[in-house]
Structures are given as structure tokens and as C-alpha cells.
Amino acid sequence: MKKLFFACIGLLFVNIANAQFKATKDGIKTDDGNDFYVVSIDGKSAKELFDNVESYVISNFKNPDAVLSKQDGKMINIHGIFPSAIPCKKWAGMNYADIDLNLIISFKDSKMKIDAPSINSMVCRTLKSNSGGYYKYCFYSKEGGFFTGCYSLFNKKGDVKNKLAVNGINDFLTHLISEIIDCAKGDSNNDW
Numbered sequence: 001m002k003k004l005f006f007a008c009i010g011l012l013f014v015n016i017a018n019a020q021f022k023a024t025k026d027g028i029k030t031d032d033g034n035d036f037y038v039v040s041i042d043g044k045s046a047k048e049l050f051d052n053v054e055s056y057v058i059s060n061f062k063n064p065d066a067v068l069s070k071q072d073g074k075m076i077n078i079h080g081i082f083p084s085a086i087p088c089k090k091w092a093g094m095n096y097a098d099i100d101l102n103l104i105i106s107f108k109d110s111k112m113k114i115d116a117p118s119i120n121s122m123v124c125r126t127l128k129s130n131s132g133g134y135y136k137y138c139f140y141s142k143e144g145g146f147f148t149g150c151y152s153l154f155n156k157k158g159d160v161k162n163k164l165a166v167n168g169i170n171d172f173l174t175h176l177i178s179e180i181i182d183c184a185k186g187d188s189n190n191d192w
Contacts, residue, residue, distance in 0.1 A: 020177050021116055023169040027152035028116040036117045037177075041185050046107040047073050049130045049184045053105055053112075054184035054190045086168030088124045088137060097124040097137055097165070099172065105180070112184060117173060122165075137165060166190075 020037045021028050030037050041049060050073050057078055058064045069077040084096035099122050104115040122137040129135060136150045140158075152170075153162045160166050 020114065021170075021173050023139065023153065023166050025156075025158040028119060028169075028173065029140055030116065037114045037116075039112045039114065039181055040110060041112065041181075042110055044110060044185070046109050048186075050074070050076065050107045052184045052186060053107075053180055056180055060179075065159045072108065074104045075104065078105075079184075082172070085172045086122065086165055088122075088135065088162070088165045088168070089127060095124050095126045095135075097135070099169075103176075112181075114157075114177060114180075119169075122169075127166055137162070 021030055029035065044052075048170070050070075053076055054070065057068045057076070061067050061080060067078055067080040069079065079100075079102045081098055081100045083170045085099040086097050087094055088097040089095045100120040102118040102120065106113040106115075119139075124135040124137070127135040138150060138152055140154045141150055141152045142155065149164065153160065153166050155161050
């Protein structure tokens with residue numbers, strides 16, 4: 001019984017640790033409203049953490065030189081476009097939006113600071129609006145909709161308007177950042 005209890009507590013902490021960022025009306029924030037998240041990784045130098053994250057970028061992007069900016073051993077900025085990253089509309093079949101984002105990670109001995117991802121655009125290239133452009137998503141905009149092709153994910157009060165897309169953003173970011181953290185720890189799967 002004790003083992004089951006501690007296993008449940010362990011899973012709870014894993015889920016909490018993996019829920020670093022979430023979409024809000026004002027953009028991406030941590031659960032407590034901060035613009036960054038600090039991960040402690042005992043026993044790793046800043047250089048080791050940096051090298052592991054740089055290896056993640058090199059092995060996961062077709063053109064790593066185009067998406068990676070860095071200050072050796074101190075900071076990495078990932079600027080990438082992630083195709084079909086989030087579900088956006090269900091009618092006429094499931095459609096997905098590409099996310100263009102920046103993710104800045106800073107390194108110190110035994111820890112990494114992950115800044116809240118800056119989402120530059122969310123575009124659904126399979127749907128066109130009446131204006132002829134692709135559907136674009138933003139966190140909140142006073143203007144937009146069917147005629148302009150710009151859709152808010154939240155209303156002016158901060159309530160979710162597009163639950164499918166908001167959950168998709170949250171899941172996408174959790175997965176991406178968890179992969180990066182696992183790689184920084186040296187936990188990535190290198191079986192081949």
C-alpha cells in the first residue's frame with residue numbers, strides 16, 4: 001500500500017514538473033504567472049547542459065544552423081517553425097496550425113532557465129478566410145474573425161474561446177520542453 005501511495009505521489013510531481021507553461025490571454029506564462037521557469041539538474045555543469053541542449057537542436061531540426069542562435073555555454077535561442085503543431089478547427093475534418101516560436105534557454109551549473117516561449121505566429125495553412133488569407137490565431141485581439149482570418153483564442157475577459165487550440169498549444173509546449181529537459185539531463189533515447 002505504501003508503494004502505491006508513493007508511486008501516485010511521484011506521478012503527481014512528474015505531472016506538475018511537466019506543466020511548465022500554459023497559454024493565456026496575454027501569451028505564454030507559467031502556472032504562477034511568471035515569464036520563465038527554472039529547472040534544477042543536479043550534477044551537470046552549465047557546459048554539459050548547454051552541449052546536451054545544443055545536441056537536441058542539431059538532431060531534431062533539418063537545418064539546425066537556421067534555428068539556433070547561441071552564446072557558447074551560456075544561452076541558446078531556438079527559433080523554429082513547427083508544422084501542424086496544434087489542432088485548430090474540426091469542421092471539414094481536422095485542421096492544424098503551424099507555430100513559429102522563439103525559445104530562449106540560459107544555463108548555469110546544475111540549472112537551466114527556460115523563458116516563456118514567444119509565439120510569433122500560429123497559421124493554419126489548410127483554411128482560408130473570406131479575405132483570401134490563411135487562418136491566423138492570436139491569444140487575444142479586439143478585431144478579426146471570419147472576414148479577416150484572424151481568430152482570438154481567448155475573449156477579453158480571458159476565458160477560452162477555442163479550447164481545442166489552447167489545449168493543443170499547452171500539450172505541444174509541455175512535450176517540447178519536456179524533451180529538451182530530458183535531453184539536458186542526458187535522459188534522451190539514443191538506442192539505434
